[in-house]
Amino acid sequence: MECEICGSEAVISTNNGTLCAEHFKQRFEEITLSTIKRYGLIKKGERIAVANSGGKDSLSLLYILSKYFKKSNEIVSITIDEGIKGYRDKTIEIMKDYCNKYEVEYKIYSYKDFAGRTMDSITKTRTGIPCSACGVLRRYLINYAASEVHADKVATAHNMDDEAENVIMNLVQNDIDKMVRLGAYSGIIKEKGFVPRIKPFLFLNEKETMLFSMLNGINAIHTPCPYAGMGFRGLISRKIKQMETEFTGSKRNVINAMLEIKKGYSADSGIKMNKCRYCGFPSANDICEACKLKEELVKSPVV
Amino acid sequence: MEIKLNNINFGEKTVKIESNSVTELLEKLSLNDDSVILVGKDGKIYTKDQSIREGDEINVVEVFSGG
Ligand code: SF4
Numbered sequence: 281m282e283c284e285i286c287g288s289e290a291v292i293s294t295n296n297g298t299l300c301a302e303h304f305k306q307r308f309e310e311i312t313l314s315t316i317k318r319y320g321l322i323k324k325g326e327r328i329a330v331a332n333s334g335g336k337d338s339l340s341l342l343y344i345l346s347k348y349f350k351k352s353n354e355i356v357s358i359t360i361d362e363g364i365k366g367y368r369d370k371t372i373e374i375m376k377d378y379c380n381k382y383e384v385e386y387k388i389y390s391y392k393d394f395a396g397r398t399m400d401s402i403t404k405t406r407t408g409i410p411c412s413a414c415g416v417l418r419r420y421l422i423n424y425a426a427s428e429v430h431a432d433k434v435a436t437a438h439n440m441d442d443e444a445e446n447v448i449m450n451l452v453q454n455d456i457d458k459m460v461r462l463g464a465y466s467g468i469i470k471e472k473g474f475v476p477r478i479k480p481f482l483f484l485n486e487k488e489t490m491l492f493s494m495l496n497g498i499n500a501i502h503t504p505c506p507y508a509g510m511g512f513r514g515l516i517s518r519k520i521k522q523m524e525t526e527f528t529g530s531k532r533n534v535i536n537a538m539l540e541i542k543k544g545y546s547a548d549s550g551i552k553m554n555k556c557r558y559c560g561f562p563s564a565n566d567i568c569e570a571c572k573l574k575e576e577l578v579k580s581p582v583v
Numbered sequence: 584m585e586i587k588l589n590n591i592n593f594g595e596k597t598v599k600i601e602s603n604s605v606t607e608l609l610e611k612l613s614l615n616d617d618s619v620i621l622v623g624k625d626g627k628i629y630t631k632d633q634s635i636r637e638g639d640e641i642n643v644v645e646v647f648s649g650g
């Protein structure tokens with residue numbers, strides 16, 4: 281395959297183009313910037329927290345946001361330490377090196393500090409897919425961390441694969457209310473204590489984010505979390521990649537369909553917000569999911 | 584044709600393919616093009632239509648979620 285711009289040997293061919301290394305890097309940045317522009321994700325002067333695990337995607341996001349927004353905005357890196365030995369400890373070291381090298385302010389928040397347990401410990405006593413508990417704690421702590429560092433918005437490196445997975449999962453669970461909260465800007469619920477989440481990589485494939493980090497020499501480990509790939513999400517993730525290989529553009533179409541459905545929903549779509557009785561952060565219920573889980577974890581034996 | 588592969592999960596192995604095509608290699612490994620990046624020893628990245636040469640050594644980097 282030849283690069284559609286210069287004719288030299290291509291390194292990738294996706295719905296975003298068939299491109300050589302140089303033109304791919306350029307296109308990747310252009311798509312990120314156009315997503316930011318189209319959805320008004322970053323306004324001049326805003327303080328942006330980048331949810332940075334030290335992995336390939338979030339370091340690539342930090343790289344681009346620093347490159348284009350460091351002069352007009354404050355960028356701060358927040359890391360959630362799930363407590364996964366041999367995985368997160370490694371990426372946190374990489375994150376620290378990166379932030380120190382490029383002089384990015386960073387803060388780390390851990391499950392251990394919040395819930396008294398690491399993810400490794402939680403998996404020993406809690407049945408079910410580790411990602412379910414992990415997702416609840418991570419979502420909560422990202423919002424908590426972003427509000428603690430006084431961020432106006434929190435940028436996550438969710439890509440097209442992640443979003444298409446979310447859309448399909450919500451459809452299968454018939455949870456349209458949850459689905460319409462997806463998209464490049466998840467600030468549909470205007471509530472004090474909720475820091476809007478932005479996804480500048482929404483229209484980029486996972487393969488592209490990985491290749492981008494590799495081609496830019498971003499030092500990231502290319503191994504997944506040891507608990508990844510399990511359960512329903514793991515199945516959907518594999519199927520989506522198979523579908524995309526056979527029908528290029530499938531993921532993009534899934535996201536476009538979600539965005540169309542979302543248009544028909546008003547900003548507050550029946551979601552009524554309370555304050556969590558324990559932590560005071562916005563919650564649909566009297567006690568938020570994270571505090572509920574924390575309560576459960578405190579009761580179970582620590583391993 | 585025999586190709587030497589390296590992968591974080593299966594380690595090193597040699598596979599035989601009839602043609603010289605990346606597509607055949609991916610089929611043999613039960614991998615999708617969207618879920619893998621094939622990197623040659625010299626840093627060359629193989630797209631699915633490219634041909635593999637005898638003696639090529641390829642690092643099979645699986646695309647994963649998270650990070
Ligand atoms: S793969 Fe699952 S357990 Fe691992 S960090 Fe992600 S959500 Fe947590």
Ligand SMILES: [Zn+2]
Pocket residue numbers: 283284285286287288299300301302303
């Ligand atoms: Zn080119």
Ligand SMILES: [Zn+2]
Pocket residue numbers: 556557558559560561563567568569570571572
């Ligand atoms: Zn709470």
